Amino acid sequence: MNDPVTDVGLITPALVDLDLDGHAADKDAAIRRLVQLAYDAGRVTDVEQMLADVRAREAQMATGLEGGIGIPHARSAAVRVPTLVFGRSSAGIDFGAEDGPARIVFLIAAPDDGEGEHLTVLAALARRLVHQSFREALINAGDSEDVVELIRSEVENR
Amino acid sequence: MKFVAVTSCPTGIAHTYMAAEALEQAARDAGHEIQVETQGAGGLQALDQSVIDAADAVIFAADVEVRGRDRFAGKPTVTAPVKRAINGAAAIVEEAVQAARSGVVTAAAPAGSSRGLTTKVDHDAGVGTRVRQWLMTGVSYMIPFVAAGGILIAFGFMIARFAGGDNGAIEVTKIPIADLIKHFDATSGMQWAALLFQVGVAAFGFLVPALAGFIAFGIADRPGIAPGFVGGALAGVVGAGFLGGIVAGFLGGFVALWVSRWRVPKAVASIMPVVLIPLVATLITGGLMIVVLGRPLSWVTEKLTAGLNNMSGGSLILLGVVLGLMMAFDMGGPVNKVAYTFATTGLTAAAIASHGTQLTVMAAVMAAGMTPPLGLALATVVRKELFTEPEQENGKAAWLLGASFITEGAIPFAAADPLRVIPSIMVGSGITGGLVAAFGSELAAPHGGIWVTPLISGIPGYLFAILVGTGVTAALVVLAKSVRRTEVAEDEVSVSGAHAATNMATV
Helix, strand or coil: CCCCCCCCCCCCHHHEECCHHHCCCCHHHHHHHHHHHHHHCCCECCHHHHHHHHHHHHHHCCCEECCCEECCEEEECCECCCEEEEEEEEEEECCCCCCCCEEEEEEEEEECCCCCHHHHHHHHHHHHHCCHHHHHHHHHCCCHHHHHHHHHHHHHCC | CEEEEEEECCCCCCHHHHHHHHHHHHHHHCCCEEEEEECCCCCCCCCCHHHHHHCCEEEEEECCCCCCHHHHCCCCEEEECHHHHHHCHHHHHHHHHHHHHHHCCCCCCCHHHHCCCCHHHHHHHHHHHHHHHHHHHHHHHHHHHHHHHHHHHHHHHHHHHHHHCCCHHHHHHHCCHHHHHHHCCCCCHHHHHHHHHHHHHHHHCCHHHHHHHHHHHHHHCHHHHHHHHHHHHHHHHCCCHHHHHHHHHHHHHHHHHHHHCCCCCHHHHCCHHHHHHHHHHHHHHHHHHHHHHHHHHHHHHHHHHHHHHHHCCCCHHHHHHHHHHHHHHHCCCHHHHHHHHHHHHCCCHHHHHHCCHHHHHHHHHHHHHHHHHHHHHHHHHHCHHHCCHHHHHHHHHHHHHHHCCCHHHHHHHHHHCHHHHHHHHHHHHHHHHHHHHHHCCEECCCCCHHHHHHHEECHHHHHHHHHHHHHHHHHHHHHHHHHHHHHHHHCCCCCCHHHHHHHHHHC
């Protein structure tokens, strides 16, 4: 068992992978990579459990969205705190969107026993994702700190 | 415009909120107001009922069952997968605008105008508007069947008139479908006429089921369709006509709504919308239509027939008036059927040979059955603004249908606004029936409208009676619909059902 997380913010630099291509060739590998990051950061207690939950959700309906974005997500007993893991791919990874592969991928993880309040931060993030300017800023972000800063300022301080 | 929306998705942490944001953005960009209820894992902030009541249309962007759907009952609704709301929110908002425009009776005050009043009036106005919207939903889906079926039948008569001579329009109905299947002859005009006629009749078979099915759909959404359609079909079986169809629609819709509110174990909940609600609601609706509605209807039919038989010895003009009133009352329903059957059973060989009064009765019945669609078609031309867009479209087809003695052409108007339309067309048909009887025109054909004109004696009086009835019908409909309008303008408070009823009493 990994150590529980201490920084409970939605995302930290350790949860950003700007070179997803280097670690994953397809959707499944990409999801595994992002789940692994969440595990390493102490936010997920069980990689396999989390993977199973995300795949189950993905099987219902692909989470790729128009505009090069993939949002694999799940509520899972394996999640300690609401967590966002961000991955960026220059080649693109197919998440089933009609207009092509995803350039940016968000793994959104929520505890499954949560009631309301602490999930609102995820709701706020989801709402920001719709905005083209936010997506573009993420695509153009220079490093992991930039990504974290961008998300925190847009989502957590609102 | 003002919209409300519900977004939801299986997990409830991502798509629900993205769709909400996208819809809010798209609505704002298009200059509309929208409030979104996100039914996600982040807790449910239920929309205020007053906000829902004030909305012009509802958008459901949901991949799972919308919670508390009945709060939105009776509103024009657009339904889309949650992903579509994220990728194409602007298009969905545009669909909602269209739904709001076509779903609301133009003569009625928009639902939003009743905001800020006392609860009681607000509630009254809400019910009146809702009932009109439910009826309009059913009518707008029924109109294609009326238009397609009616025009095909009319063309069938028309072709038969030219291909088969004076009796063509009568002979064409005697060619059975089995005949067409076995040896359809593409070189025979009568065969083509019969083909058009039979397809038209098949389309008419859906008229009442579609009306009932989509009224129920308006009330209870998808779970209402099966009970509504089946109830509507059974309204046809028990001979209840389109008024029976309206009953079936409301019955099916509210039963489905009621069943959908049952608290069921989780294991059953997943099959609720697809299996359980339609199953239970269809059984209840269909059962009631047969058991409760069937017997009193056959009793009414019996009594009415006996009443007509008693009258046949008396004044022919009075009989013509009564038959005219009956023809227009329910257009294909039990009362109409009694009058029509009374006339056609009089067409015995003996009566035709001796030129009995039975032939005048038939002429009166046919003329009286032609004026409702004709009068309403005229009204849509004279005072277009009193009718909704679908009604205006139907008005164009109604000319041909009326001329061909297809009284059903008036049903969409009557179903959308029964309290104003039915009395108006009854008076017009009553006058026509009385006039034809007074002129003593004779007819030995049971159907065909203007396509059997050569078989009519006393044509000038016959046509005059139809013209008068058409004019009276149009005038009364316009009057009945305008009275409500001025009333609403004077007293901006409500368009409640109570007001409508009072108006009718004074007309």
